[in-house]
Amino acid sequence: DGGITQSPKYLFRKEGQNVTLSCEQNLNHDAMYWYRQDPGQGLRLIYYSQIVNDFQKGDIAEGYSVSREKKESFPLTVTSAQKNPTAFYLCASTPMGIAYGYTFGSGTRLTVV
Amino acid sequence: DQQVKQNSPSLSVQEGRISILNCDYTNSMFDYFLWYKKYPAEGPTFLISISSIKDKNEDGRFTVFLNKSAKHLSLHIVPSQPGDSAVYFCAASGTTNAGKSTFGDGTTLTVKP
Numbered sequence: 001d002g003g004i005t006q007s008p009k010y011l012f013r014k015e016g017q018n019v020t021l022s023c024e025q026n027l028n029h030d031a032m033y034w035y036r037q038d039p040g041q042g043l044r045l046i047y048y049s050q051i052v053n054d055f056q057k058g059d060i061a062e063g064y065s066v067s068r069e070k071k072e073s074f075p076l077t078v079t080s081a082q083k084n085p086t087a088f089y090l091c092a093s094t095p096m097g098i099a100y101g102y103t104f105g106s107g108t109r110l111t112v113v
Numbered sequence: 114d115q116q117v118k119q120n121s122p123s124l125s126v127q128e129g130r131i132s133i134l135n136c137d138y139t140n141s142m143f144d145y146f147l148w149y150k151k152y153p154a155e156g157p158t159f160l161i162s163i164s165s166i167k168d169k170n171e172d173g174r175f176t177v178f179l180n181k182s183a184k185h186l187s188l189h190i191v192p193s194q195p196g197d198s199a200v201y202f203c204a205a206s207g208t209t210n211a212g213k214s215t216f217g218d219g220t221t222l223t224v225k226p
Binding site: 004006031033035040041042043044045048050058088090092094096100101102103104105106107109 | 117119122147149154155156157158159160162202212213214215216217218219
C-alpha cells in the first residue's frame with residue numbers, strides 16, 4: 001500500500017541535542033511538507049520541497065533544517081537552536097498542484113526532557 | 114495575523130442530526146479550500162475540497178459550501194455519526210503559493226449516540 005511513513009512515533013530529546021525525524025513516501029508525489037502542531041492549535045508550516053535538491057522555508061523554519069536528496073525522503077532535523085521543540089510533527093506529500101489534498105504521515109511526537 | 118480562522122473550538126451534536134463546521138479566511142489570494150479530519154495521535158486525512166469557482170461540493174454525507182464575498186466556508190455532515198467525532202481542520206491554498214496550505218486551529222466535533 002502506498003503512503004507516508006514517519007519514524008519514530010515518539011522521540012525524546014535532551015536539551016542541546018539535535019534530532020532527526022524521518023519521513024518516507026512511496027506515492028511518487030513531487031511535493032513534501034513538514035508541519036508542526038501544538039496543543040489546541042492548527043498546523044504551522046516548517047519547510048517544504050517541490051523537487052529533489054530544492055526546498056523552501058515555511059512560516060516557522062528557525063531552528064530546523066531539511067534535505068531532499070531523494071524524491072521519496074524528506075527528513076527534518078530539529079536543532080538545538082529551536083527553543084521550544086516539544087510538539088507533534090507531521091509530514092505530508094502531494095502531487096504538484098493545489099487541487100490535491102495532502103497525504104499525511106501518522107506523526108512524530110517530540111518531547112524535550 | 115491568522116489568515117484562516119475556525120472560531121468554534123468545539124461542537125457537540127446528536128447522532129443523526131446535521132453538523133455544521135465553519136471557517137473564515139482573510140487572504141483574497143486563496144482559491145482552493147480543503148477540509149481534513151484528525152483523530153488523536155494520528156495524521157489528518159483529507160475529506161473534501163472546493164475550488165473558488167464553485168460554491169458547493171458534495172461527497173456522500175459531506176458537503177462544503179463556499180461564500181467568496183463573505184470569505185466564509187462551511188462543512189455540513191448529514192447525518193452525523195459517532196465515528197465522525199474528531200478534530201476537523203479547514204485549510205486554504207492558492208495557485209501563487211506553491212501548493213502550501215494554511216490551516217485553521219481546528220474544531221473538535223463530538224457526535225453523541
